[in-house]
Amino acid sequence: MSDSPPLRRLARRVRMRAHFAAGWRRAVDSLPAALQLTLAVIASYSIAHFVFGHATPLIAVTATISTLGLARNAKPRAVLETALGITVGIALSEAIVLLIGKGGWQLGVVLFATIVVARAFSSNPAFAIAAAVQGMIVVLLPDPAGGVFTRSLDGVIAGLVALAATALIPRDPRRETKRDARLLFSVFHEGLGGLADSLSNADAPAAELALDRLRRTQVLVDDWATSLDNAQSIASISPWLRRHKPELETQERILAGADLTARHLRVVARRIAVLVSDGVKRPELAAMIAELSHGVDLLGQQVEDRSLVGASRSVFEDLARRLDPALIVPDGALRESVIVVLLRPFVVDLLVASGMDAQAARDLLPPVEDHPGSEEHPLGAPS
Template sequence: MSAARRDASARLERKLNRRLDARAALDRVRESLPATVQIVVAATIAYFISHDLLGHSSPAIAVTVTISILGFSRDARPRRVLDSAVGITLGIVLSEIALIVIGVGWWQLAVVLGITLLVSRLVSPSAPFAIAAAVQSMLVLLMPPPEGGVFLRSIDAVVAGAVALTVTALIPRDPRRIADRDARRMVSALLESLDSVAAALREAHEPAASLALERLRRTQKHLDAWNESLDSALAIARISPFLRRHLGALRHQAQVLGGLDLAARHLRVITRRISFLVRDGQQRPVLAELFESIRAGIDTLGQSLRKPELATDARAQFAAIMPLLDPAVTLPGAAFNTSIVVHLLRPLLVDLLVATGMPAAEARALLPPA
C-alpha cells in the first residue's frame, strides 16, 4: 500500500472514530435526561424546604446531599437511595458531633474522615458512595457552622434523603429502557454466538468455533448489566404508582434473564467441546441445523420481551426440538465425541423451556429417554 493510500485510510479511520465518539456522547446525554430532570427537581425541592419552609439561611447540605444520593448511577433502586441517605446523614451527624466534642484540627479531620469512610463501606458496597459521604462529612467539618446551631445541617441531610426517596417514587427514571437495552444486547450476543457455532459445524471451521466461544465469554458483562438494571426497574415499579402496571412484563423479563443466564453457561461448555470436535475437518450439517433451530427459538424468546405473547411461540419451537435430543434418532451411528453434543443440549433446552414459563418438571418430561 502506498504512503498516500495509508494516509487516506488513516484519515478515514480518524473521521469514523470521531463520528462514533460524537454518537456515543449524544447517547449518553439522551440516556441521562431522565436522571437530570429527577436530580434538578429533587435539589430544588430540598432547597425550598430547607430555606423557605425551615428558614435555614444557607442550605448547601440539603442541595449537595440530594445530588449525591441520586447521582447518575445505573442502580436507582429505592433501597440504594435509602442506604445512601442513611450513610451520608450518619457521616454528617458524626462530623457535627466531632465539632462539639473534639473541635477542628488535623487529627480531628483524620479521625472523622476515617470513621465516615468505614461506616460508608459498611452501609453500601459502592465505592463512589463512600467518597460522596466523606466529601459531605468534610464539608460539615470545615465549613463555618450556620446560624442556629451545627445540627441544622443534619436536619438538611434528613430533608435531602426524604426528598430523594419521594422523587424516586413519584418521578421515576423508568429504568425499563435501560433493562430493555441490556436485554437486547444479551440476546444479540447469544444469536451471534449460535451463528458462529452453526458455521463451525457446517464448515468444520475451528476459527468460527473459537469466535463463538469468545462471544459467549463476553456475555457475562451483558448479564451483569441486565441483572442490575432489571433489579432497579423491578424495585422502582413496586413503589411507583406510575410504573406498577409494568410489573408483569418486568417479571417475565426476569424469568427470561434466568433462562438465558443458564443457557449461556451451557453453551460455553458445549462450544468448548465443539471447538475441539471440528478439528478433524468433518462437516456436521445435522448438528448445525439443530443449533440453528435453537437460535430461532432464542430469537423468538428475545422478541417476547417486547411482546410477551410470543413466549408461547418460543415454547413451541423449543418443544419441537426435544424429540431430536436423542443421538440414536438424530445422529444414528455417530461417534461418541459427536453424539455427546446432543446429550449436552438436553439441560440447555430444559432451561430455555423454563424461561418461556413452562414448569421444569413438565419440560424434563418432554425429553426422550437417554
C-alpha cells in the same frame, strides 16, 4: 506506504465519530436521571429554604445529588442506605466540630472519622468519599444561622426527598432491563450463528470466535440481573410502575433461562470447536443449532413483545421431541451424539424459561437408553 497517512486520517475520523456517537448515547440515556435529579434538588432546596428557613441549604442540595447519583444501582434500599450514611456522616462531623472546634487538625479528625463511619455503611468507596465531602463542608463553612445541627436537618431532608423521587419520579427501569436483554440475546444470536456456520462448513475459526463471544456473556447476564433487581425494587414502591410487576416477573423467568443458556452454550461451544477441527461438515447438527438459535431469538424478543410468548415454546417443543442422537445423527460417531445429548437439558431449561413446567418439558424428550454420552451434563465442565 503512500496510503498510510490517508488511512490514519480515516481511522482517526472513525474513532472520533464512534467517540461522539457513544457520548451522544450516554447523554440521551442520562436524560431520565438528570430530570429526576433536577426535580429532587429543587424540592430539597425549596423545603429547606422556604419551609425551614435555611438561607443557604448547601447540604440539602449536595446530599440529594450524592444520594441519587447516576449509577445503575438506584433501587430504594441503596438510596436509603446512602441517605442514612450521608446524614450520619454530617451529624458526626457537626458533633465533632461542636466538641473540638474548627481548624487544621480538626479537619483531619473529621475526615478520618467520617470515612471510617461511612465505610461501615457501604462497601462502595465512592460513597465514603461523598460522605467525607459533606463532612468537609461542615468543617470549612461558617455555622448556619439556625445552629450547628441545621445541616443535619438538611441531610434528613435530602434523604427523604431522594426516596420520594425514587418512588414518584422514577427513572424508567424497564428501559434499562430491555436494553440489557437485547445486548445479551444479540450475543447469543451471534454465538449460535457462528456455531451453526462452523458445523455447516467445518470452519474451526468460526467455532473459536463463537466460543470467544459466548465467554463474555456472564457480564451481560450480571448487568441484566442488576437492572432487573433495581426495576423490581422501584416497582414495589412506585404507584406508577406497580402495574408493570407481572412484566418484570416474566423477565425474571427469562433471565433465569438466559443465565443457564449462557452456561450451557459455553460448554457446547467448546465441544463443537473440538469437533469441527477434523474438517468434516455436519449439516444435520448445523440445522439443529440453527433451529435452536431461532428459538432463543424468539425468547429474547418476548422481553419487548409479549405477543410472542408461545412462539419460542413451540420451537423448543418441536426440537425437544427430536433430541435423540439416533434421529439427528443416525450414523454419527460418539462425538456427534454427545452434542445432541448435551442439548437435551439445555432445551428443557429453555422450555422452562418460556413458561412450561419443568417436568412437562422433560417428558417431551425421547428416551435415550444406554448411550455413552447420556449421563453427561453441560454444566459438568467449568465455564
